[in-house]
Amino acid sequence: xxxxxxxxxxxxxxxxxxxxxxxxxxxxxxxxxxxxxxxxxxxxxxxxxxxxxxxxxxxxxxxxxxxxxxxxxxxxxxxxxxxxxxxxxxxxxxxxxxxxxxxxxxxxxxxxxxxxxxxxxxxxxxxxxxxxxxxxxxxxxxxxxxxxxxxxxxxxxxxxxxxxxxxxxxxxxxxxxxxxxxxxxxxxxxxxxxxxxxxxxxxxxxxxxxxxxxxxxxxxxxxxxxxxxxxxxxxxxxxxxxxxxxxxxxxxxxxxxxxxxxxxxxxxxxxxxxxxxxxxxxxxxxxxxxxxxxxxxxxxxxxxxxxxxxxxxxxxxxxxxxxxxxxxxxxxxxxxxxxxxxxxxxxxxxxxxxxxxxxxxxxxxxxxxxxxxxxxxxxxxxxxxxxxxxxxxxxxxxxxxxxxxxxxxxxxxxxxxxxxxxxxxxxxxxxxxxxxxxxxxxxxxxxxxxxxxxxxxxxxxxxxxxxxxxxxxxxxxxxxxxxxxxx
Amino acid sequence: xxxxxxxxxxxxxxxxxxxxxxxxxxxxxxxxxxxxxxxxxxxxxxxxxxxxxxxxxxxxxxxxxxxxxxxxxxxxxxxxxxxxxxxxxxxxxxxxxxxxxxxxxxxxxxxxxxxxxxxxxxxxxxxxxxxxxxxxxxxxxxxxxxxxxxxxxxxxxxxxxxxxxxxxxxxxxxxxxxxxxxxxxxxxxxxxxxxxxxxxxxxxxxxxxxxxxxxxxxxxxxxxxxxxxxxxxxxxxxxxxxxxxxxxxxxxxxxxxxxxxxxxxxxxxxxxxxxxxxxxxxxxxxxxxxxxxxxxxxxxxxxxxxxxxxxxxxxxxxxxxxxxxxxxxxxxxxxxxxxxxxxxxxxxxxxxxxxxxxxxxxxxxxxxxxxxxxxxxxxxxxxxxxxxxxxxxxxxxxxxxxxxxxxxxxxxxxxxxxxxxxxxxxxxxxxxxxxxxxxxxxxxxxxxxxxxxxxxxxxxxxxxxxxxxxxxxxxxxxxxxxxxxxx
Numbered sequence: 001x002x003x004x005x006x007x008x009x010x011x012x013x014x015x016x017x018x019x020x021x022x023x024x025x026x027x028x029x030x031x032x033x034x035x036x037x038x039x040x041x042x043x044x045x046x047x048x049x050x051x052x053x054x055x056x057x058x059x060x061x062x063x064x065x066x067x068x069x070x071x072x073x074x075x076x077x078x079x080x081x082x083x084x085x086x087x088x089x090x091x092x093x094x095x096x097x098x099x100x101x102x103x104x105x106x107x108x109x110x111x112x113x114x115x116x117x118x119x120x121x122x123x124x125x126x127x128x129x130x131x132x133x134x135x136x137x138x139x140x141x142x143x144x145x146x147x148x149x150x151x152x153x154x155x156x157x158x159x160x161x162x163x164x165x166x167x168x169x170x171x172x173x174x175x176x177x178x179x180x181x182x183x184x185x186x187x188x189x190x191x192x193x194x195x196x197x198x199x200x201x202x203x204x205x206x207x208x209x210x211x212x213x214x215x216x217x218x219x220x221x222x223x224x225x226x227x228x229x230x231x232x233x234x235x236x237x238x239x240x241x242x243x244x245x246x247x248x249x250x251x252x253x254x255x256x257x258x259x260x261x262x263x264x265x266x267x268x269x270x271x272x273x274x275x276x277x278x279x280x281x282x283x284x285x286x287x288x289x290x291x292x293x294x295x296x297x298x299x300x301x302x303x304x305x306x307x308x309x310x311x312x313x314x315x316x317x318x319x320x321x322x323x324x325x326x327x328x329x330x331x332x333x334x335x336x337x338x339x340x341x342x343x344x345x346x347x348x349x350x351x352x353x354x355x356x357x358x359x360x361x362x363x364x365x366x367x368x369x370x371x372x373x374x375x376x377x378x379x380x381x382x383x384x385x386x387x388x389x390x391x392x393x394x395x396x397x398x399x400x401x402x403x404x405x406x407x408x409x410x411x412x413x414x415x416x417x418x419x420x421x422x423x424x425x426x427x428x429x430x431x432x433x434x435x436x437x438x439x440x441x442x443x444x445x446x447x448x449x450x451x452x453x454x455x456x457x458x459x460x461x462x463x464x465x466x467x468x469x470x471x472x473x474x475x476x477x478x479x480x481x482x483x484x485x486x487x
Numbered sequence: 488x489x490x491x492x493x494x495x496x497x498x499x500x501x502x503x504x505x506x507x508x509x510x511x512x513x514x515x516x517x518x519x520x521x522x523x524x525x526x527x528x529x530x531x532x533x534x535x536x537x538x539x540x541x542x543x544x545x546x547x548x549x550x551x552x553x554x555x556x557x558x559x560x561x562x563x564x565x566x567x568x569x570x571x572x573x574x575x576x577x578x579x580x581x582x583x584x585x586x587x588x589x590x591x592x593x594x595x596x597x598x599x600x601x602x603x604x605x606x607x608x609x610x611x612x613x614x615x616x617x618x619x620x621x622x623x624x625x626x627x628x629x630x631x632x633x634x635x636x637x638x639x640x641x642x643x644x645x646x647x648x649x650x651x652x653x654x655x656x657x658x659x660x661x662x663x664x665x666x667x668x669x670x671x672x673x674x675x676x677x678x679x680x681x682x683x684x685x686x687x688x689x690x691x692x693x694x695x696x697x698x699x700x701x702x703x704x705x706x707x708x709x710x711x712x713x714x715x716x717x718x719x720x721x722x723x724x725x726x727x728x729x730x731x732x733x734x735x736x737x738x739x740x741x742x743x744x745x746x747x748x749x750x751x752x753x754x755x756x757x758x759x760x761x762x763x764x765x766x767x768x769x770x771x772x773x774x775x776x777x778x779x780x781x782x783x784x785x786x787x788x789x790x791x792x793x794x795x796x797x798x799x800x801x802x803x804x805x806x807x808x809x810x811x812x813x814x815x816x817x818x819x820x821x822x823x824x825x826x827x828x829x830x831x832x833x834x835x836x837x838x839x840x841x842x843x844x845x846x847x848x849x850x851x852x853x854x855x856x857x858x859x860x861x862x863x864x865x866x867x868x869x870x871x872x873x874x875x876x877x878x879x880x881x882x883x884x885x886x887x888x889x890x891x892x893x894x895x896x897x898x899x900x901x902x903x904x905x906x907x908x909x910x911x912x913x914x915x916x917x918x919x920x921x922x923x924x925x926x927x928x929x930x931x932x933x934x935x936x937x938x939x940x941x942x943x944x945x946x947x948x949x950x951x952x953x954x955x956x957x958x959x960x961x962x963x964x965x966x967x968x969x970x971x972x973x974x
Contacts, residue, residue, distance in 0.1 A: 022648065062644070124632030132635075133627050140620050145611030148619075148814035159548065161505060184671060184816070188838045197705055200687040216836035220682055222709075327635035327843040329671070350705035351675045355842060356814045481939065 004050065013162055015107060016051060017058035024059060028068050028079055039077040107349035115474045117437040119465040120260065120322075120411060126326045126381065132361060139360040153348045155182025159363040163332045166366050170293060172307045173316070173334065181333040184354045185326075186288060186319035190214050192288050193251065193315055195220040195346035196339060202250040205243060207235055209443035209455065211260050214253055214288070223250075227446035230262055232405050234270030237277070244281045251351050252278070252285050256305045257292035258410025261443060261460040265407065271305045278313040284336075285314045293375055295409035296341045296383035312336030320362070322411065322464075323375060328358050344381045382411065385463045385471060388414065393474035400482050411464040419486055422456040429481040435474050437461050490798040493536065503538060504545035511546060515555050515566055526556060526564045566636060577969035604962045605923040606952040607747065607809075607898060613868065615814045617856055619848060623928040636889045638843035640670025640835040650819045653853050657780060657862075659794045660803070660821065668820040671841045672813075673772065673775060673806035677701050680738065680802055681708040681827060689737040692730060694722055696930035696942065698747050701740055701775070707776050710737075713935035717749055719892050721757030724764070731768050739772050743792050744779035745897025748947040758792045765800040771823075772801045778809045779863055782896035783870035799823030807849070809898065809951075810862060812820070815845050854895050869898065872950045872958060876900065879962035887969050898951040908972055909943040916968040920962050924948050 001339070006027065008019045027033050039045070042060065046053040060077050063069045066223040139147050154160065160177040167180075183189045190213070200203065200222030206214065208227035218225050226243060228235045235254070243249075252274070256266045266274075278285050287305045296474050302308050306316035316334040324330075335343045365371060390406055393413070401418035417426060423439030430437055441456040466474070493514065495506045514520050526532070529547065533540040538840050547564050550556045560566050566632035626634050641647065647664045654660040654667075670676045677700070684690065687709030693701065695714035704710050713730055715722045722741070730736075739761070743753045753761075765772050775790045803821040811817075822830045834840070852858060877893055880900070888905035904913060911924030917924055928943040953961070 014812045018648070025645070121637060124634075124636045127632035127635050129627060129635070133624075136623065137620075140616060145614035145616045145812070148614050148616070148812035149611045149815045150608060150808075158505070184838050184842075187836070191837050200709060213836060213839070216832065220833070220836055222687060321637075325632070325635035326637045329838060329840075329842045345703070346707070349674070349700060349707055350672050350678050350837070351816060352700070353816075355671075355816045358842070361542070 008049065008051075009370075017055045017062070020049070020051070020055060020059035021062040024063055025068060028063075033079050035079050037079045038075075039079065041076060060405055075105065110403050114431075114434040114436060115470045115477070116436050116437050116465045117461045117463070117474055120462050121326050121464050122322065122378070123412075123465045123467075124325075126378070128343065129373055132325070132365065135361045135364045135368075135370075136357070138364060139357065143360065147357045147360055147454070149356065151182075151353040153344055153353050155180065155354060156223065156356055156359040156363065159359040161414075162363045162366040165440050166371070167318075167332070167334065170372070171303045171318075172305055173304070178336050178340065181335050181340075181347060182354050182359060183331045183333050183347070184351060185316070185321060185329040186290065186317050186331045187213055187217075188329075188350065189317035189331055190217045190253075190286070190288065192343055192346045192350060193334065194218060194223070195350065196342035197250055197284065198223050203247050205240065205249045205252045206446050207262075208262055208446055209252055209440065210253065210446065211255065212443060215444075215446055218253075225446045230259065230264055231340050232262075232264045234264070234266035234274070237270060237273050240274075241277060244277060244283070248281050249283050252283060252375065253288065254285060254305070255288045255290060257289060257300055257303075258294070258412070260290060261412060261414060261438065261440070261458075262408055263405070263407035263412050263414045265409070266305070267301060268302060269310075271302070271308060275308060275311075275313060277304070284339075286317070287314050288317045288319075289318050291410055294323065294378060294382060294411065296379060296386050297408045300409065306334060312338070315339065323378060324362070324365075324371075328362065330354065330358055330362055366450075382463060385466055385468065389461070389463060389466075389471045389475065392472055396475050396479045397482065400479065402482070411462050413461045413463070415459050415461060417457055417459065418482070419457075421482065423459045425485065426478070426481055429485065430477055433477045433481060435477040490610075495536065495538075497747065502759065504549070507536070507542060507546035509550040511550055512555060513920050515550075515940075520566050522566050524566045525562075526566065528563060530718060543632045544973070551798065575706045601918075601921040601923060602957045602964070603923050604948045604950070604961055605925050607949050608813050608951050609809065609865070610952045610954075612811075613865070615857065615861055619812070619852065621854075622829070622848045622851045630847065631905060632817065634844045634847055636758060636843065638669075638840040638846065640840050642667065642841065643843055643846040643850065646846040647952055649850045649853040650822070653858070654805075654819070654821070658790045658805075659861070664822055665827065666821050667823065668822050668827075668834060669841050669846060670804075670818045670820050670834070671838060672808060672816040673777065673818045674700055674704075675816075675837070676703045676804035676806075676818055677740075677773070679820065679830055679833045679837060680804075681705060681710070682837065683829035684737055684771065685710050690734050692736045692739045694741055694746065694749075694810050694928065695932050695933060696748055697740065697933065698742065699930060702931075702933055705740075712933045717746065717751055719749075719751045721751070721753035722763070724757060724760050727761075727899075728764060731770070735768050736770050739770060740775065740777045741772060741792070742777060744776065744787055744790075745781070745894050745899070747777060748901060748925065748927070748945070749897060750892070750897055750899050750901045751892035752787060752896070753792070755789060758789070758795060758879075762792070762795060762800060765924045766798050770800075771826075775806075777806050778897055779809065781865060781869060781898065783866060783873050786897045787896065793821060799825070802826065809933070811849070811852075811858075815849065817841065817845055817849055824846070869950060872953055872955065876948070876953075876958045876962065879959055882971065883962050883966045889969070898949050900945050900948045900950070902948060904944055904946065905937060905969070906944075908969065910946045911943055912972065913965070913968055915948050916972065917964055920964045920968060922964040 006023045008016065008023060023117050042053050042056045046056045060069065063072055068080055070079050070080055159182060160180040163180050164175060164177045167175055183192065194217045198221045202223050204218045204223045204225050206225055206227050207230040215225060228240045228243060229342055257269065258265060274285065285305065289304050292300060304316065306314045315336065318332040320328060320330050333343065393404065400413050404413055404415045417423065424441050427439040438460040439456060440458040441454045444454050445452055493510045495503065495510060520526065529540050529543045533543045542960060547556065555567060556564050557567055564830040581750065646669060649826045650667050651664045654662055668680065681704045685708045689710050691705045691710045691712050693712055693714050694717040702712060702806055715727045715730060743758065745752060752891055761772065772792065776791050779787060779791050795803045805819040807815060807817045820830065880891065889902050891902045904910065911928050914924055925947040926943060927945040928941045931941050932939055
């Protein structure tokens with residue numbers, strides 16, 4: 001690297017390390033340094049530029065966080081062959097926790113050659129970029145600047161029509177387009193639900209454990225969250241009914257298929273019973289459907305709770321983050337008619353409307369039937385990964401006392417640890433050996449003031465960002481960790 | 488119209504009316520039918536195509552809703568000379584009100600040959616689509632699927648750096664990139680502020696009148712809003728201090744430049760005094776900057792309150808909707824250091840992160856210095872419109888007893904009506920004559936339980952969506968309305 005090219009501007013008063021990071025970023029962008037090239041050592045660069053070594057180290061850290069370079073232990077800092085964004089594979093659950101250790105886990109602290117089984121989002125390598133690009137071009141050809149105007153708060157009408165068809169054909173849900181509210185990602189669906197339905201103090205019942213990002217929303221709204229243990233067939237409905245009798249909730253929040261983190265799916269009977277309770281006691285169910293169509297054997301039957309909903313008890317959130325691309329920030333909300341007005345008002349005051357350009361591109365995507373082949377591709381890709389990883393687990397980990405239920409779909413596995421191990425212990429040891437995963441402790445307690453210790457007897461392994469050949473090595477690392485800990 | 492050109496594809500299973508709407512839309516885009524041309528009657532088209540008349544009617548309705556055609560009573564359906572998107576020109580203030588009459592006003596009820604001085608957003612005709620398209624292409628070439636991964640909740644670091652430079656060079660605001668939170672449009676900036684700062688019952692002081700979409704957010708959060716009259720130099724600060732002494736607010740919300748709807752700009756002295764009060768009584772100021780850089784004479788000095796903020800009292804929202812493209816849903820929030828954590832958590836639980844692809848494209852847009860020439864173009868374009876319209880007003884309306892303060896910037900004019908007229912009367916009569924505008928009554932009262940009558944002595948005229956030659960006709964209509972009403 002030609003260090004003489006690095007010029008640190010004196011005109012701005014931004015910190016020196018940021019100026020240096022800028023200069024280095026520019027060098028990478030201008031191809032003055034090439035992918036794979038080693039950057040100067042911290043000492044050498046600090047000597048040459050006459051700056052503090054800590055400044056160089058900080059600049060390198062930023063570039064690493066942004067994905068421009070990678071640090072290899074004992075060897076140096078190397079330019080990456082493309083910018084892997086720092087946030088590229090963040091898991092909302094981990095993100096929403098905001099704990100710095102977990103941020104570290106997802107970012108810098110994953111060892112350079114490490115395996116990422118923490119991330120819950122498919123690798124950008126699998127995104128249908130080429131197709132999507134041509135659809136975006138087509139939208140711009142057709143609509144010009146009109147693609148970038150404000151949209152209706154409920155969503156662009158032709159996109160909602162495409163979503164209606166998709167809900168009917170792919171999920172067996174029959175709705176009118178007036179029931180469809182376009183949202184900027186599934187997280188917004190939870191936020192809008194809180195705004196439309198919850199006042200401070202309103203009780204909400206959730207599964208235990210559950211997605212942390214949902215709890216944050218309910219808490220921020222001043223709700224009292226109460227949890228009911230999730231069994232492999234759904235919530236313990238006896239407990240649920242007693243809770244409801246004690247205090248009728250405004251909302252029950254569930255992830256009915258391949259739940260995050262447990263991977264459990266509700267049985268048809270449990271869903272039927274839940275609907276019955278909702279009608280009997282007059283509450284709504286917020287169903288968060290992350291990836292019900294990512295199954296590896298039979299399609300789940302019913303596809304989701306919403307498909308069974310005849311009385312308008314279910315508000316349904318459909319994310320496109322997992323099966324299309326998370327950065328699009330796009331999703332669909334199905335809203336029972338009496339609640340439409342409240343949701344539209346909530347949407348309007350939240351962000352007026354969702355990006356209309358992206359709605360137009362995804363409308364074409366659905367209408368041109370790109371989606372079904374993509375789902376087939378994802379099922380094949382992840383199905384193969386899933387089968388190979390459970391085979392490794394059965395061979396190597398089950399004999400050591402770990403157990404799990406094969407979810408037959410979704411992107412996660414939920415392993416129950418032997419009694420003498422906690423998720424956090426396994427997480428630390430695995431991370432040191434080059435494998436990132438999520439310990440149960442991350443999910444915490446739903447009851448804000450709960451004095452109970454956080455449960456920590458499981459780990460979540462995700463195959464979302466796993467490369468084809470990494471599975472055996474990952475399970476080998478886990479085997480080592482568990483064998484060592486056992487001694 | 489050559490109906491034989493209409494071919495309804497048989498391969499897709501989308502409803503027939505949508506296929507027909509698609510085919511007709513294509514004909515309009517390909518100029519097979521020309522603006523002003525009459526489409527075949529429902530009966531004739533249904534006969535020719537051998538489809539149900541209801542199918543044709545439904546297709547026409549969709550095209551009308553999308554703005555491609557307009558139906559004239561008793562005459563037929565005509566092709567419009569441009570696609571006025573259904574949502575394309577909605578004013579967030581009107582949107583946020585949600586009153587169906589006002590929706591009508593912005594949409595279908597604007598007479599076919601009408602003039603739209605209600606819309607607060609620039610016409611899509613003015614959007615820099617060509618430049619933006621090539622920047623999007625460049626992002627996709629460079630980053631591929633990584634452009635569509637999750638971003639960091641605070642925003643993509645290089646974009647935040649570009650925003651930092653922009654804030655410093657264009658607005659005279661010096662911040663570090665850690666102070667910058669990327670948001671999905673200015674409305675989200677208000678929503679995040681409410682989440683980060685307000686608990687149920689917290690008092691918020693606002694200008695009277697003010698942007699309705701802000702009130703909705705504060706109300707949804709359970710805040711008590713109190714208003715202080717806005718004078719042409721800013722809030723009445725004597726009244727403000729007494730209100731603050733009675734109850735210290737958590738937040739004071741202001742639009743310091745070319746306020747919506749009054750067009751008033753705070754004087755430097757008033758801003759200085761407001762900052763002083765914020766420090767003395769310990770509250771935060773939420774400054775909503777819609778378009779401080781759209782000035783037609785001298786640049787405002789200071790550019791905004793944030794540029795004067797030395798104690799970290801000001802949370803600053805910067806929209807790109809007006810000066811770039813509203814559909815991008817992108818903005819910047821400047822957050823004082825002690826509040827960063829609360830804002831980041833609020834962002835995460837609201838929508839995890841803003842679309843990273845759009846952030847990348849706008850990063851290039853700023854970095855390649857597209858923005859300054861665009862602002863110059865907009866200043867020239869709107870400056871000319873502004874000068875011609877105030878000349879018309881001075882000549883035709885001022886003699887009739889209307890008065891106003893020339894704002895010398897922004898997209899609106901705020902006309903004070905003679906005593907015998909209300910804004911709503913003028914609005915109805917103007918609409919009937921083909922001119923859409925916004926009456927003061929729309930802005931309502933900030934105090935939820937206020938028994939006071941809504942003020943209605945002004946009208947807001949916007950030049951945002953006005954075509955160059957429409958100004959004189961618009962003011963002529965107003966002149967007629969006022970002369971007639973006087974009798």
